[in-house]
Structures are given as C-alpha cells and as structure tokens.
Amino acid sequence: AQKVTQAQTEISVVEKEDVTLDCVYETRDTTYYLFWYKQPPSGELVFLIRRNSFDEQNEISGRYSWNFQKSTSSFNFTITASQVVDSAVYFCALSGGGSQGNLIFGKGTKLSVKP
C-alpha cells in the first residue's frame, strides 16, 4: 500500500533558526512523484516542489531546500533562517493513486516560527 508518514506533528522554532521537516514514503511503483505543499491559515494548499523518482538531485530554492533519498524513502524539507511568514502546515504527498488528481498526503507538520 502507498503511504506517506510525517512523524513530526508540530514544530516550534524561533526566527532565524533552521528547521527540517521529515517525510517518509512507501510505494511499490517504480515511477512516482513526490510533492510538498504549504497550507497557510487561509486554507488553500500552495505547491512548493515536485520531484520524480528518477531524480535524486537535491534542490535549493532561496531559503528552502529538499533532500530526496531513495535508499531511505525519504524526502525531507529544510527551511534555512526561518521567518514568521513560514508559519503554516506543511504536507508531503505522493502520486500513484491511479491518476494525477489523487495524491496521497501525509498528516502534515505544523510549523510555528516565533519572533
């Protein structure tokens, strides 16, 4: 069965600290895609990144970086020098539910960044 686990339910940091959000996935598919979405208090999920199963290159986008390791089935997300505006719930998701509209989401990690 396909599954995404985000073991950290809530994380609280002080501004400018670095923080890593963990994501572990399970799938038998050889081709799959992994995503991270951010959900601010307004409710809508905002796409952050996607990664396909054949591309294990790490990616950096400004203060955000992602570490994909197929050997450990992990796709971790690091925010460097966190800011208050980063406070949100972050979801890791896996494709493979049969169609591209069906993502399998983890339970999410609520990040609180305090000034």
Added chain:
Amino acid sequence: KAGVTQTPRYLIKTRGQQVTLSCSPISGHRSVSWYQQTPGQGLQFLFEYFSETQRNKGNFPGRFSGRQFSNSRSEMNVSTLELGDSALYLCASSGGTGLNEKLFFGSGTQLSVL
C-alpha cells in the same frame, strides 16, 4: 489568471440534510479533484473528474457524489449529512495530463454539521 474558486466559504447544516459545494477551476484546466480535510484523518481524496467523467474515486460512501460540467466547473454533493462529515472540503484543479502535474487548490468550503 483567476485561481480556483470554491463557494460557499462556510456552511452550517443539520444532520440528515444534503449539501452541494461548488468549484470553479483555473481557466483551461480540465481536471478537478476533491479532498476532505479533518483533524483526525487529514487530507483524504474523494474523487477526480476529467472532461466530465469521473476518473478516480476514493474510499467514501455513496452519500458523497460529484459531477463536472462542460465548462469544467464541478460540484460535489453530500446527502444525509452526518456529524462526521464536518470538515474542510478542498477542490484542486490541473491540466490533467500527467502524474507530475501540480495541483492548484482553492481555499475550501468549511462545512459544519450540527
């Protein structure tokens, strides 16, 4: 380009009633998916429509149904509401052609069943 629009934003219903939620996707998007979000179960896939056809369905009872119109707008209906149906219902749209496509989400409809 306008984003995904969901109406209404909030709804309060009583047990046994039925409800219809609406979703207007981004212009040009042909795929619309619906998700239920609750504190206990998280985000769960309800169904996906592509070009007016249901392409995929999650593990929800038959009380949950949906449809898509020729302009790609979608509605979902929940009949005989139960207290456990209280949730944030999110709609997402995309071009619908590949597993790697990102989804664009609306702000959701917060349904409260009393």
